[in-house]
Amino acid sequence: MHTLNSTDPMKPVRTLIATLAAMAALAAPSSAQEPDDPYRWLEDVEGERALEWVRERSEATFEELSAHPAYEEIRERALEILESDERIAYPRMRGGMLYNFWKDEENPRGVWRRTSWDSFLSDETDWEVVLDIDALSEVEEVNWAFGGATCLPPEDTLCMVRLSRGGSDATEVREFDAAAKRFVEDGFFLPEAKQGVAWEDENTLLVATDFGEGSLTTSGYPRIVKRWRRGTPLSAAGTVFEGERTDVSVGAWSLETPERIWHIVYHSPRFFERELFVLEGDGLTKIDVPLDSSPRILGEHLVVYLRSPWEVGGATYPAGSLVAIDFEAFRDGARDFEVVVEPGERQTIEGWSATRNRLLVSLLDEVRTRLLSFRREGGEWMADTIPAPELGSVDIRATSQMEERWFFTSSGYTRPTTLYLAEADGEIREVRRLPEMFDAEGLVVEQHHATSRDGTRVPYFVVRGEDVELDGTDPTLLYGYGGFEISLTPSYSGVVGASWLERGGVFVVANIRGGGEFGPSWHRTAQKEHRQRAYDDFLAVAEDLVDRGITSPDHLGIRGGSNGGLLVGVAMTQRPDLFDAVVAEVPLMDMRRYHELLAGASWMAEYGDPGDPEQWAYIREYSPYHNVEEDADYPKAFLYTTTRDDRVHPGHARKMAARLEELGHPVYFFENTEGGHGRAVTAEQRARMYALEYAYLWKRLAGEEGTR
Numbered sequence: 001m002h003t004l005n006s007t008d009p010m011k012p013v014r015t016l017i018a019t020l021a022a023m024a025a026l027a028a029p030s031s032a033q034e035p036d037d038p039y040r041w042l043e044d045v046e047g048e049r050a051l052e053w054v055r056e057r058s059e060a061t062f063e064e065l066s067a068h069p070a071y072e073e074i075r076e077r078a079l080e081i082l083e084s085d086e087r088i089a090y091p092r093m094r095g096g097m098l099y100n101f102w103k104d105e106e107n108p109r110g111v112w113r114r115t116s117w118d119s120f121l122s123d124e125t126d127w128e129v130v131l132d133i134d135a136l137s138e139v140e141e142v143n144w145a146f147g148g149a150t151c152l153p154p155e156d157t158l159c160m161v162r163l164s165r166g167g168s169d170a171t172e173v174r175e176f177d178a179a180a181k182r183f184v185e186d187g188f189f190l191p192e193a194k195q196g197v198a199w200e201d202e203n204t205l206l207v208a209t210d211f212g213e214g215s216l217t218t219s220g221y222p223r224i225v226k227r228w229r230r231g232t233p234l235s236a237a238g239t240v241f242e243g244e245r246t247d248v249s250v251g252a253w254s255l256e257t258p259e260r261i262w263h264i265v266y267h268s269p270r271f272f273e274r275e276l277f278v279l280e281g282d283g284l285t286k287i288d289v290p291l292d293s294s295p296r297i298l299g300e301h302l303v304v305y306l307r308s309p310w311e312v313g314g315a316t317y318p319a320g321s322l323v324a325i326d327f328e329a330f331r332d333g334a335r336d337f338e339v340v341v342e343p344g345e346r347q348t349i350e351g352w353s354a355t356r357n358r359l360l361v362s363l364l365d366e367v368r369t370r371l372l373s374f375r376r377e378g379g380e381w382m383a384d385t386i387p388a389p390e391l392g393s394v395d396i397r398a399t400s401q402m403e404e405r406w407f408f409t410s411s412g413y414t415r416p417t418t419l420y421l422a423e424a425d426g427e428i429r430e431v432r433r434l435p436e437m438f439d440a441e442g443l444v445v446e447q448h449h450a451t452s453r454d455g456t457r458v459p460y461f462v463v464r465g466e467d468v469e470l471d472g473t474d475p476t477l478l479y480g481y482g483g484f485e486i487s488l489t490p491s492y493s494g495v496v497g498a499s500w501l502e503r504g505g506v507f508v509v510a511n512i513r514g515g516g517e518f519g520p521s522w523h524r525t526a527q528k529e530h531r532q533r534a535y536d537d538f539l540a541v542a543e544d545l546v547d548r549g550i551t552s553p554d555h556l557g558i559r560g561g562s563n564g565g566l567l568v569g570v571a572m573t574q575r576p577d578l579f580d581a582v583v584a585e586v587p588l589m590d591m592r593r594y595h596e597l598l599a600g601a602s603w604m605a606e607y608g609d610p611g612d613p614e615q616w617a618y619i620r621e622y623s624p625y626h627n628v629e630e631d632a633d634y635p636k637a638f639l640y641t642t643t644r645d646d647r648v649h650p651g652h653a654r655k656m657a658a659r660l661e662e663l664g665h666p667v668y669f670f671e672n673t674e675g676g677h678g679r680a681v682t683a684e685q686r687a688r689m690y691a692l693e694y695a696y697l698w699k700r701l702a703g704e705e706g707t708r
Contacts, residue, residue, distance in 0.1 A: 037590075037592075037593075037655075038662075039654070039655040039658045039659065042651050042654040042655050042658060043593075043597065043649065043651035043654075043655070045643060045649070045650060045651070046643065050654070051643075053654070053658075054643070054654065054669075054671045057657065057669040057670075057671075058669065058670045058671050061638075061668045061669055061670045061692070062670065062692065064668075065668065065692045065695045065696050065699070066691070066692070066695070068695040068696075068698065068699050070503075070691075070694065070695050070698045070699075071691050071692070071695040072691070074498075074499045074690065074691040074694050074695060075687050075688060075690070075691035076687075077498045077499070078495050078498065078499060078686070078687040078690045078691060079683055079684060079687035081437050081494040081495055081498060082103075082495070082683035082686055082687055083103070083104050083105045083683045084437070084494075085104065086434065086435050087434065088409075088417060088419050088432045088434055089102060089125070089127075089432070090397060090398065090407075090419070091120060091398050091407060092398055093398055093399070093400040093402075093403055094114070094151060094156040095151070095153075095154065095155050095156030095157060096117075097114045097115065097116060097117075097156075098114060098115055098116070098117060098120045099112065099113070099114045099130075100112075100113055100114070100115075100127070101113075101146055101148075102127075103682070103683055104683075105683075107132070107133075107134050108134065108682040108683060108684060109133040109134045109137055109143075109144065109145065109146070109681065109682060110133045110134070110146055111129045111130075111131065111132050111133065111134075112129070112130045112131040112133070112146060112149070112161075113127040113128060113129050113130055114127070114128055114130055114178075115127050115128065120431075121421070121431065129181075130178055130181050131146075131161065131176065131181065133145070133146050133163075136163075142165060143165060143166050143674055143681070144163045144164070144165065145163070145164045145165075145166065145167040145168075145674075145676070145681045146161075146162075146163065147161075147162030147163060147164045147171045148161075148162050149161045149162065149176065149178075150162075150196075150197055150198060150199065150253075151178065151199070152199040152201075152202060152254075153199075153254065153256035153261055154256060154261075154402070156178070157177065157178045157179040158175070158176075158177060158178070158184075158199070158202060159175070159176045159177075159178050160173050160174070160175055160176070160188065160197045160199075160205070161173070161174050161175075161176040161183075164192075164676065165192070165644065165674075166642075166643075166644035166673070166674030166675065166676060166681060167642075167644055167674055167675045167676030167677075167678055167680070167681045168644045168645070168646045168676045169194055169599075169646050169647050169676060169677065170192050170193055170194050170195075170646055171192065171193075171194075171195065172189075172190065172191060172192045173188075173189070173190040173195065173197055174187070174188075174189050174190075175187030175188040175189065188205055188228070188230065190207065190209055190234075193209050193210040193222075194210075194216075194220055194221050194222070194646070195207070195208060195209035195210065195222055196208045196209075196222070196251040196252065196253075197209075197252075198251075198252040198253045198254045198263065198264075199254050200227065200254070200263055200279075202230075203229060203230040203231075204227060204228070204229050204230070205227075205228045206225055206226070206227060206228075206240065206252035206254075206263065206265070206279070207225070207226050207227075207228045207234070207237060208222035208224065208225045208226075208249075208250055208251040208252060209222055210222065211224055211226070211234070214245070216245075217243070217244075217245055217246065217247050217248060217249060217601070217602075218245055218246055218601040219247075219248050219249065219599050219600070219601040219602035220598055220599055220601075220646075221248060221249035221250075221599070221602070222249060222250055222251065223242065223243040223244065223245060223247055223249070223250055224239060224241070224242045224243070224250065225239070225240045225241040225242075225250050225251065225252050225265055226238060226239050226240060227240050240252075240265060240279065240284070241265045241267065241277065241284065243267050243269070244269070246269075247267065247268060247269045247270075248268040248269065248270060248271055248601075248602040249268050249602070250265070250266065250267050250268070251265075251266055252264060252265045252266065252279070253266075255297055256401060256402060257297060257298075257299055257300075257401045258299060258356055258401060258402065259299070259300060262278060262297055263278070263279040263280075264276055264277065264278060264279065264297075265277045265279050265284060269291075270604075270605045271484075271602050271603060271604075271605040271606060272292055272307070272485075272605050273291045273292050273605075274291070274294070275287075275291065276289075276295055285331070287302070289302075289304050289310075290306065290307075290308060290310050292307045292308055293305060293306050293307060293308075293310070294307075296352075296354075297327055298324075298352075298353075298354035298359060298401065299354055299356065299357070299401055300326055300327060300328070301324045301325065301326060301327055301359075302324065302325050302326075302327040302330050303322060303323070303324045303340070303352065303354075303359065304322070304323050304324070304337070305321075305322050305349060305352070306318070306319055306320065306321050306322075306323065307319060307320075307520040308520070310323075312335045312337070313334075313335030313336050313337065315336075315337070317337060317339065318342060319519070319520050319521065320342075320343050320348060320349065320519040320520055320521075321339055321340075321341060321342040321343070321349075322339070322340045322341045322342075322349055322352060322361060323337040323338060323339050323340060324337065324338055324340050324359070324381070325337045325338065338381065340359065340361070340374060340381050341361055341363065341372070343363065343519060344365075345518075346365065346366050346518055347363060347364060347365045347366075347518070347519070348363070348364045348487070348516060348517065348518055348519035348520075348522070349361060349362070349363055349364075349519075350362040350363065350364045350369065350487060350489070350516070351395075351396055352396075353396050353399040353406075354399060354401055355399055355400070355401065355403060355404050355405070355406050356401055356402065356403060356404045357375060357376070357404060358373050358374060358375050358404070358406075359373075359374040359375075359381070360372070360373055360374070360396050360399065360406065361374065362394065362395060362396055364487060364489065364517060364518075366447075366459065367447070367459055367461075367487070367488075367489060367490075367511050367517050368390070368392075369392070369393045369394045369395070369489060370385060370386075370394070371385070371386035371394040371395075371396070371408060372384070372385055372386070373385075373386060373422070384426070386408065386422070386428070387428075392410060392411060392412030392413075392415055392490050393409075393410070393411055393412065393489040393490050393491055394408060394409070394410050395408060395409050395410075395411075396408050397409050397419065404423075404424035405421060405422060405423050405424055406421075406422050407419060407420065407421055407422075407431070408420050408422065411490070411491050411492040412445065412490045412491075412492060413443075413445050413461065413463045413490050413491070413492065413507070414440040414443050414445060414463065414492075414497075415492060416433065416434040416435065416436055416437065416492050417433075417434045417491075417492045418430055418432070418433045418434070419431045419432040419433075434492065434494075437492075437494025437495075437497060437498060438494055438497030438498040438501060438502045439502050440497065440501070440502075442465050442466050442467065443463060443464065443465060443466070443501060444463075444464060444465075444466045445461060445462070445463050445490070446461070446462045446464075447459055447460070447461055447462075448460055448462060448544065448548070449544075450537070450540040450541045450543070450544035451540060451544075452513075452533070452536050452537045452540040453533075453536040453540065454533065454536070456513070456533075456537065458510065458511065458512055458513070458537045458540055458541060459511045459517070460508055460509060460510045460511060460541045460544075461490060461508065461509045461511075462506065462507075462508050462545075462550065463501060463506065463507040463508075464506040464507075464550070465504070465506075468506065468550070470548065470549035470550060471549060472546070472549050472550075472551060472552035472555070473551075473552070473555060474504070474505070474506050474550060474551050474555060475504065475505045475506065475551070475555050475557070475697070475698070475701035475702045476505065476506040476507075476508060476545060476550060476551035476555060476556050476557065476701070477500055477505060477506070477507055477508065477557050477558075477559060477697060477701075478508045478509075478510060478538075478541065478542055478545065478556065478557070478558045478559070479507070479508065479509050479510070479558075479559050479560065479564070480509070480510040480512055480538050480541075480558070480560055480564055480567050480568070481512075481514075481515060481560060481561075481562075481563060481564040481567065482510075482512040482513060482514035482515050482526065482534040482535075482537065482538065482563070482564070482567055483514045483515065483523075483526075483534065483563035483564075483566075483567075483606060484514075484523070484563060484606060485515065485516035485520065485522075485523040486515055486516055487511070487515050487516040487517045488509050488510075488511055488515060488517070490509075495690050499690060499691075499694040500694060500697070503698070504702075505697075505698075505701075505702075506550060506551060508541070508545060508550075510537065510538055510541040512526075512534050512537035512538050512541070513525050513526040513533050513534050513537050514526035514527075514531075514533075514534035514563075527605070527606060527607075528606070528607065528608040528615070528618075529608065529615070529618045531607060531608075531618070531619075531622065532618075532621070532622060534567065535567065535570045535571060535574065535622060538558075538567060538571055539571060539574070539575055539578065542556060542558070542571070542575075542578050542579070543578070546578075553577060553578050553579060553580060554580050554701075555580065555701050555702070556578065556579050556580060556581075556701070557579060557580065557581030557582065557583065557697050557700060557701050558571055558572075558579050558581070558582055558583070559582075559583040559584075559585070559693070559697075560583075560584065560585070560587070561584075561585035561586055561587070561679070562585070562586050562587065562588070562647075562648055562677065563588065563606075564585075564587075565584040565585055565586060565587020565588060565589070565648075565652075565653075566587055566588040566589065566591075566624070568582050568583070568584050568587070569582075569584050569587055569588075569589050569624030569656065570622045570624055572624070572634060572635065572637060573622075573624050573627040573628060573629075573632075573634075574622070574627070576632050576633055576634045576635065577633070579635050580635045580700050580701060581635055581637075581638075581696065581697050581700035581701055582635055582637040582638065583637075583638045583640070583693050583696065583697065584637065584638070584639050584640070584653065584656075585640045585641075585679060585693075586640065586641050586642065586645050586647075586648050586650075586653070586677055586679060587639065587641070587648070587652055587653055587656070588600075588648055588652050589623075589624045589625045589652040589653065589655065589656035590623065590625040590626075590651070590652055590655055590656070591607065591610060591619045591620075591622070591623035591624075591625070591626070592610050592616070592619075592620070592623060592625070592626060593610070594607070594610070594652070595609065595610055595611065597649035597651060597652070598646055598647060598648070598649045599646075599647050599648075600648075600649070607619060624656060625652075625655060625656050625659060628656075628659050628660060628663055628665070629663070630663040630664065632665075634660070634665050635700065636665075636666045636667060636668065636700070637660070637667050637668065638667075638668040638669075638670070638692075638693065638696045639653040639656060639657050639667065639668070639669050639670075640653065640669075640670050640671070640672075640679070640689065640692075640693070641653035641654070641670075641671050641672075642671060642672045642673070642674065642675035642676060642677075642679060642680075643671055643672070643673050643674065644673070644674045644675060644676050645675070645676055645677045646676065646677075647676070647677040648677060650671060653669065653671070654669070654671070657669040668696060670689075670692060672685060672689065
């Protein structure tokens with residue numbers, strides 16, 4: 001199945017390089033490198049030696065994979081889809097206007113634009129460009145990426161615009177006048193950092209940023225919120241809230257409701273925990289709800305999503321439920337919450353939002369979406385159900401508590417996304433429909449269940465041709481994530497369709513534990529010492545695909561990004577016999593040092609603390625970087641990262657590739673120079689990435705022709 005060339009003429013050279021690297025590591029000061037990790041030097045993101053290593057391998061990977069017969073056709077098709085004028089321009093409501101950020105062939109870095117409601121709902125929308133990122137990049141000679149804007153309600157014309165270099169999480173923040181469409185001269189300005197801002201009034205900002213030594217958490221995020229007044233230096237800003245260095249982060253936001261504008265300060269001691277405080281003058285009042293819950297002020301109500309059972313006010317509210325109470329009554333001491341939604345065993349609340357008079361809830365039922373619209377009548381919450389497609393998703397897309405109408409989308413694996421507007425009177429109208437981006441004729445969508453090692457039923461979706469003979473020969477791509485309570489639901493992807501399905505491939509999505517498909521317990525049962533359960537689920541789905549005859553190990557590939565990159569790295573090192581292709585995008589791989597690299601410390605609530613010997617013992621069992629074996633028969637994996645990723649350190653992918661090379665295992669490695677954790681900034685970069693990945697998959701799973 002896999003090839004390991006024992007007569008490889010370059011093996012002695014690689015062995016010598018690895019030996020010299022190990023000798024250098026032993027000779028270096030212990031504070032810079034550890035004797036047991038000869039590739040720590042690859043963590044030097046922009047170090048000359050590291051970048052030379054990156055260039056050599058990226059060029060070799062690009063040269064080989066771009067020569068595949070499928071590469072150029074996939075790249076051109078992907079670029080056409082990504083830049084299509086027929087894509088849906090998803091709106092955001094601001095100050096009575098609809099805003100949108102748009103990229104196309106003429107604007108590869110994008111334009112921030114707006115239009116009126118009437119224009120947006122007409123056949124021909126007249127867009128007004130507010131900020132041109134391509135023009136700004138050219139003038140300032142910086143590869144800017146737009147990171148969004150925080151605007152002062154209710155007019156939403158005075159904004160703090162976030163700009164990042166190459167798509168990184170760290171941004172530069174500048175004051176911008178959206179009415180005049182220009183940056184404010186001598187306005188508020190914050191240099192590049194991982195930071196957040198909120199408007200308190202037109203002359204005051206709430207700022208969480210890098211204020212200097214000791215002002216960041218060990219995760220690299222702000223730990224102090226300050227009030228900064230116009231015309232004064234940032235150094236004169238007064239402290240509003242201060243967290244601990246071991247916290248994840250702190251920050252602030254402003255929330256507009258019909259009743260008033262609330263100023264909220266938040267404190268996240270750990271990844272899945274958050275405290276909210278109402279800021280009024282110089283006083284902070286805590287919203288006293290469970291630390292692991294998610295509270296929001298929606299109109300006159302405080303709505304709380306519970307991750308654990310909560311006993312309060314003489315009642316016990318179950319985990320996974322959504323409860324509500326009049327917020328002013330809550331502030332006065334009332335705790336008689338009402339249960340709005342209590343999901344069943346195989347259900348979960350995926351998301352919720354609000355209009356002026358409605359509470360909107362997205363409910364997953366066996367990973368199938370139901371969208372509920374609640375209104376308050378006679379002292380009770382009354383629900384309407386929004387129609388949803390079978391084996392598809394319905395998602396809340398754009399709302400405002402100042403508007404009664406709202407947008408939502410409907411889509412599926414083979415059903416192009418449609419944007420709808422729900423009017424105040426309950427009427428639903430289609431606003432935009434994405435055209436078919438690939439030929440889905442003859443494709444069927446199925447949901448199956450695999451049985452994991454401990455007997456848990458794990459659902460997964462299969463998209464395949466109805467004429468598949470189930471003889472194990474079909475190239476199959478299995479995708480998964482399984483972490484941070486994130487659910488994978490059916491959605492339409494023109495690139496997946498054109499690059500894989502239309503060419504004869506089978507596409508599979510696994511809903512494994514660690515995700516949020518069945519609520520908080522589905523996630524928590526795979527945290528920390530139970531992490532292996534997520535990997536067992538993924539392997540069980542792979543085995544079930546083989547048992548059903550949908551594919552076989554010679555034709556089965558896996559793909560995942562970020563935490564999903566860790567997932568496929570674990571799958572490869574634990575069951576190399578089960579796969580013949582592995583795509584790991586911006587992955588975690590070195591779980592011994594993940595908590596010391598960039599934002600990694602914030603994820604210890606998910607994985608555990610490698611600095612604790614007892615926790616490292618179970619993390620060590622699955623850490624891909626520490627489980628590469630010389631005599632194993634691994635598929636030739638494809639590792640992809642970006643130099644500008646300041647969330648998951650590019651050193652993870654670099655070091656994993658180096659370790660595989662050291663032990664004689666061929667590997668493809670490619671690193672984009674920009675893109676941040678989002679992998680790419682422009683459509684051209686993204687199309688190239690897709691083309692490399694799918695050329696690799698077709699090469700490994702179906703041969704040189706690049707199609708079945």
